[in-house]
Amino acid sequence: MKDRILELMKSQHMTQQTFANFLGIAPATLSSIFNGRTRPTLNIVEAVKSKLPGVSTDWLMFGTGPMYQDEKNSSSNENSTGETSPLEPVLDFGLSPATPSVVDGQKNSPKEIVKIIDRPQRKITEIRIFFDDQTWESFLPKK
Template identity: 25%
Template sequence: MVERIRQLIEYTGLSASQFADRIEVPRAILSHILSGRNKPSLDVILKVISNYRTINPDWLLLGEGEMLNKVAAPVAPESPVTIVEPIHEAPDQAAEALRDKVQNSITHETIALADSNPEKTVKQIVFFYTDNTFSVYGPES
C-alpha cells in the first residue's frame, strides 16, 4: 500500500508535505508511512479516500483494478460541449442561473439523443465542488 500512496502523491503533483497537508494528516505520520516505519492507519486511509474521490478504493487498499475510478462514458461523444461562463451573482441566484443553463442544455441534448436512441434520457447530473460537496439535479417531476 505504501507504493500506491507514493504513486498517488506523484499523480497529484504534490510534495509529500503538501499531500499530508491536503489530507489533513501530520507530516510526520506520512513520513513514517513512506519510510516503512509505520503502516497507514484506517484514519489516514479514510482521509485519502475522502479527499481524492476519483481514486479507486480497491486499488488503494488491495492493489486491484485501476488507480482512478471509471467515469461513465460520454453519452454522445460527437455532441458539442456547452461552455458556461462564470456567474457573478449571489450564490442562490448563481445556482438558479446555472440550473436554468444546464436544463436548457439538457433539453437540447436530450432532443438530439432521442433522435439517435429513443431509450436514452438524462437521469441526473451531479456537480462536484472543490470543497468535496456535490449537488444532484434531475428531471423535474
C-alpha cells in the same frame, strides 16, 4: 499500500508536505509510512477517500483495478474531454480545505488555553544560581 499512496501523491503533483496538508494529516505520519516505520491506517484511507473520492478503494488498499473508479465508466469521455479533466477538480479541492484547517487550528487554540488556566497555581519554592567557579546561591521566597 505505501507505494500506491506515493504513486497517488505523484499523480497529484504534490510534495510530501503538501500532500499531507491536503489530506489533513501530520507530515510526520506520511513520512513514517513512506519510511516503513508505520503502516497506513484506516484514518489514512478515509482521508484519501474524503479528499479524492474518485480514487478506487480496491486499488488503494489491494492494488487491483484502475487507480480511479471513473476510468472504467468514463474512458470514452476522457478521449473527448482530455485526460487532465479528472485532475483539475482534484487540484481545486486541494486549495479550499487548507483554509478551514488553518481556521480550525486557530479555533482550537483557546481551548488549549482554557486547559492551562484550569491547572492549580504553582508556587516557586527555591531558585538556585550556579556560577562557573563551582559555587551556587539559593534563594527562597519569603512566606
